[in-house]
Amino acid sequence: MSQSHFTLSFPLKSPADAKVLAELLPPLMPGLFQAQDAIGTIHYSRFTVLSEKTLLFVGDFDGEFGQLMAGLAAHSGPVFDAIFQHVVKPPALPVADHTDTFVEWTADHLLDAINLYTAYPGVTVKEVKSLASAADVSGAGELHPFLVILPMKSALAFAEVKLILRARGHGTTHDLDKVGTPHFAQFVPLEDNQVGFFTVYDGSFNKYIADFTKNIGEVFDLLFKFTKGAPPSPCRKYLQEFIDFAAGANRTPIGFYQAYPGLSVQDIHALIADSKSQAASAG
Numbered sequence: 001m002s003q004s005h006f007t008l009s010f011p012l013k014s015p016a017d018a019k020v021l022a023e024l025l026p027p028l029m030p031g032l033f034q035a036q037d038a039i040g041t042i043h044y045s046r047f048t049v050l051s052e053k054t055l056l057f058v059g060d061f062d063g064e065f066g067q068l069m070a071g072l073a074a075h076s077g078p079v080f081d082a083i084f085q086h087v088v089k090p091p092a093l094p095v096a097d098h099t100d101t102f103v104e105w106t107a108d109h110l111l112d113a114i115n116l117y118t119a120y121p122g123v124t125v126k127e128v129k130s131l132a133s134a135a136d137v138s139g140a141g142e143l144h145p146f147l148v149i150l151p152m153k154s155a156l157a158f159a160e161v162k163l164i165l166r167a168r169g170h171g172t173t174h175d176l177d178k179v180g181t182p183h184f185a186q187f188v189p190l191e192d193n194q195v196g197f198f199t200v201y202d203g204s205f206n207k208y209i210a211d212f213t214k215n216i217g218e219v220f221d222l223l224f225k226f227t228k229g230a231p232p233s234p235c236r237k238y239l240q241e242f243i244d245f246a247a248g249a250n251r252t253p254i255g256f257y258q259a260y261p262g263l264s265v266q267d268i269h270a271l272i273a274d275s276k277s278q279a280a281s282a283g
Contacts, residue, residue: 003043003118006065007111007188007198008057010087015052017086022049022254028079029255035075036257041068043125043260044184044200046145046253054191055083058147058198059257060184062124069106073099114162114195115169117176117185120268125259131271132260139262143183146199146208147251149190150227157226158193164222165195175216181208183265195223202264209243217242 012018025047036042045059061068072080077096084090091105092098120128132138152158165172165187176182185199201208217235220242224230231245232238
């Protein structure tokens with residue numbers, strides 16, 4: 001089963017609606033988390049208010065997008081019903097009674113990532129949870145979402161950055177593997193000539209940024225040539241300035257869902273390696 005990513009863009013009616021949702025959503029998250037546990041194919045998810053006119057829902061999942069959205073409609077329809085009260089041209093409500101139109105609406109508002117990264121490709125949520133359960137391993141790590149928004153200097157700069165990121169796809173994957181702490185990562189083109197860099201990572205923010213700068217800083221050195229208010233380059237030489245910039249550009253997540261809380265990238269790699277070793281021994 002293939003892993004994938006979604007960034008859903010909800011166009012909001014007004015700046016007031018953005019403020020209301022920022023307060024409305026947090027109490028709804030426990031119910032959404034239970035629904036995602038029941039669906040069993042979402043690795044991580046989180047909402048964030050991108051701007052006064054847009055709410056984003058970001059996630060990493062197994063399988064088909066339409067099937068996932070149908071599952072969300074069935075298991076957490078009231079959460080999306082509440083969101084759609086504040087959205088321009090929402091689908092028919094309640095979504096639980098209009099699954100097909102909800103799936104169509106989400107497909108129409110899905111933003112295509114420029115490139116995708118996963119630290120453990122092809123491994124499903126159910127497989128990770130099963131391996132951890134069989135090995136009696138519970139996660140003790142600290143995981144965080146990283147939702148960085150990079151504003152480009154112009155539409156031309158935005159187009160150039162998309163070309164750079166596409167051209168560097170495999171190189172970016174190699175660099176992120178060397179960092180060793182990101183679980184999933186995506187560059188996603190957004191409204192108003194902005195690029196989102198969305199990751200889930202292990203450990204402290206400062207250490208992540210330091211490791212990140214060391215291994216993938218050259219990518220950001222390239223991007224910063226086209227970014228408004230960018231820190232000085234090269235990143236590895238101006239580490240504190242990059243940390244300060246990243247902290248300022250990082251959006252606050254609403255409701256960080258983890259399918260297997262606390263399991264680090266290295267934990268998961270060890271579980272996979274042990275499973276393969278046991279299978280080879282049995283064979």
